Amino acid sequence: MRRFxxxxxxxxxxxxxxxxxxxxxxxxxxxxxxxSQSPIRxxxxxxxxxxxxxxxxASSDSSPPVxxxxxxxxxxxxxxxxxxxxxxxxxCLQQELQAKPGSHPFxxxxxxxxxxxxxxxxQPITFFRxxxxxxxxxxxxxxxxxxxxxxxxAIERAWQILDQIPGRATGAYSHSxxxxxxxxxxxxxxxxxxxxPADPNDIFLTDGASPAVHMMMQLLIRSExxxxxxxxxxxxxYSASIALHGGTLVxxxxxxxxxxxxxxxxxxxxxxxxxxxGITVRALVVINPGNxxxxxxxxxxxxxxxxxxxxxGLVLLADEVYQENVYVPDKKFHSFKKISRSMGxxxxxxSLVSFQSVSxxxxxxxxxRGGYMEVTGFSxxxxxxxxxxxxxxxxxxxxxxxxxxxxxxxxKVGDESYESYSGExxxxxSxxxxxxxxxxxxxxxxxxxxxxxxxxxxxxxxxLHLPQKAIKAAEAAKTAPDAFYARRLLDxxxxxxxxxxxxxxxxGTWHFRCTILPQEDKIPAVVSRLTEFHKGFxxxxxx
Numbered sequence: 001m002r003r004f005x006x007x008x009x010x011x012x013x014x015x016x017x018x019x020x021x022x023x024x025x026x027x028x029x030x031x032x033x034x035x036s037q038s039p040i041r042x043x044x045x046x047x048x049x050x051x052x053x054x055x056x057x058a059s060s061d062s063s064p065p066v067x068x069x070x071x072x073x074x075x076x077x078x079x080x081x082x083x084x085x086x087x088x089x090x091x092c093l094q095q096e097l098q099a100k101p102g103s104h105p106f107x108x109x110x111x112x113x114x115x116x117x118x119x120x121x122x123q124p125i126t127f128f129r130x131x132x133x134x135x136x137x138x139x140x141x142x143x144x145x146x147x148x149x150x151x152x153x154a155i156e157r158a159w160q161i162l163d164q165i166p167g168r169a170t171g172a173y174s175h176s177x178x179x180x181x182x183x184x185x186x187x188x189x190x191x192x193x194x195x196x197p198a199d200p201n202d203i204f205l206t207d208g209a210s211p212a213v214h215m216m217m218q219l220l221i222r223s224e225x226x227x228x229x230x231x232x233x234x235x236x237x238y239s240a241s242i243a244l245h246g247g248t249l250v251x252x253x254x255x256x257x258x259x260x261x262x263x264x265x266x267x268x269x270x271x272x273x274x275x276x277x278g279i280t281v282r283a284l285v286v287i288n289p290g291n292x293x294x295x296x297x298x299x300x301x302x303x304x305x306x307x308x309x310x311x312x313g314l315v316l317l318a319d320e321v322y323q324e325n326v327y328v329p330d331k332k333f334h335s336f337k338k339i340s341r342s343m344g345x346x347x348x349x350x351s352l353v354s355f356q357s358v359s360x361x362x363x364x365x366x367x368x369r370g371g372y373m374e375v376t377g378f379s380x381x382x383x384x385x386x387x388x389x390x391x392x393x394x395x396x397x398x399x400x401x402x403x404x405x406x407x408x409x410x411x412k413v414g415d416e417s418y419e420s421y422s423g424e425x426x427x428x429x430s431x432x433x434x435x436x437x438x439x440x441x442x443x444x445x446x447x448x449x450x451x452x453x454x455x456x457x458x459x460x461x462x463x464l465h466l467p468q469k470a471i472k473a474a475e476a477a478k479t480a481p482d483a484f485y486a487r488r489l490l491d492x493x494x495x496x497x498x499x500x501x502x503x504x505x506x507x508g509t510w511h512f513r514c515t516i517l518p519q520e521d522k523i524p525a526v527v528s529r530l531t532e533f534h535k536g537f538x539x540x541x542x543x
Contacts, residue, residue, distance in 0.1 A: 178205025189408025370400025
């Protein structure tokens with residue numbers, strides 16, 4: 001038996017050596033003959049001497065394998081102010097308050113830094129949550145007591161959705177663009193909103209709008225010589241994703257004096273400036289309603305933007321996640337898809353990508369991570385590449401997909417849930433409008449502060465006219481003046497805002513972004529704390 005095993009071992013060693021020799025020869029041949037055809041490159045170096053144990057020890061003792069000097073420099077360049085230093089400090093203060101109540105001059109942290117409605121007390125829409133619960137636990141659909149706990153139209157909708165999901169399994173992967181039946185529902189909602197046809201094959205369901213933005217940046221950016229026109233101020237997702245994918249942000253400045261207006265002359269000027277530097281501008285980002293600026297674009301302005309993109313051959317990236325958040329009677333949201341189609345432009349005339357999310361609006365389902373992009377005006381071969389990138393992530397989460405379909409197809413008049421749904425929706429939006437007005441008036445009453453009207457979205461972006469003494473104090477602290485103000489505000493009041501420098505701003509101006517999301521009973525505390533702090537700050541640093 002031993003002899004048999006020894007012979008087998010000897011044969012195995014001989015065979016393995018032969019195979020290794022042949023494999024190395026074949027690998028070298030493959031590398032030299034196929035490298036021009038295959039995108040995958042293999043390390044083919046062989047016959048290198050193995051490192052000695054002393055070499056290995058020396059290598060492991062020298063430095064850690066990953067340092068700031070050895071990570072991808074694009075990661076170092078990327079910044080995301082909404083969850084930046086001020087928020088990190090606020091979280092530490094919150095822990096201190098929990099461990100030692102009374103240790104600070106405030107009893108709670110008021111997070112006004114991020115559009116995260118439910119974290120600040122906004123309740124989810126009942127109909128949406130009923131449908132989600134039934135889809136995730138379908139066995140209760142057949143129980144008699146379910147009829148008394150859930151509305152009839154929620155039960156019916158859950159059955160409809162489950163019938164569209166293979167195996168009725170919300171825990172299974174779906175098609176990489178999202179469940180076809182849910183995309184059909186979203187398309188019906190888009191057609192109802194815009195009055196123009198839509199195609200479920202144009203819909204890519206994603207985990208919120210952010211992955212969709214990243215997907216388009218991956219597609220469009222080839223090197224730092226590719227630029228993306230972005231509004232300044234802008235939502236930091238865009239600057240961060242452009243940096244991560246190795247492109248160049250080409251800024252165009254919104255006009256604060258005209259309510260954060262978007263001027264075509266500014267777009268032309270920045271486009272020409274980028275071209276003069278050898279940058280190929282690939283796309284224009286427009287955020288409507290605006291984040292952080294809260295403006296709602298007029299129809300005429302949108303038509304000018306569409307015409308500009310068509311003439312310049314730019315992809316129009318339309319961030320429309322706040323489409324439900326419009327608070328002024330003289331403005332209405334119109335999608336860029338609707339505007340372009342009403343101008344007579346179709347698939348062959350303009351490339352347009354529209355982003356929508358379940359995180360904003362009146363629903364505020366940030367943690368469910370649902371959203372989609374509608375991709376129009378791209379050739380079939382490019383569409384295949386977009387699908388390939390989507391496939392790498394397999395699919396977006398099913399709960400988010402379901403929510404996206406519910407947002408675009410909520411209860412209608414005559415449905416059992418319509419009255420409660422309509423009451424919840426109107427209550428949230430009217431409350432947001434009141435909060436926006438209260439905060440806007442309070443901020444405009446502060447010395448040296450001006451704030452444009454919040455026509456839409458969830459934010460105010462006031463300008464700080466700071467004394468020179470405060471600016472010099474910020475310089476001494478090696479921080480931007482608006483960051484200095486935001487840090488002092490946090491330490492004194494527990495209010496968390498984001499410095500305007502994290503969004504971009506005209507050089508020499510200073511701002512901060514404040515959400516309108518604290519519940520109405522908290523707004524008086526925000527106003528009183530902010531007013532008292534600002535008076536003390538101005539007195540301390542008065543020139």
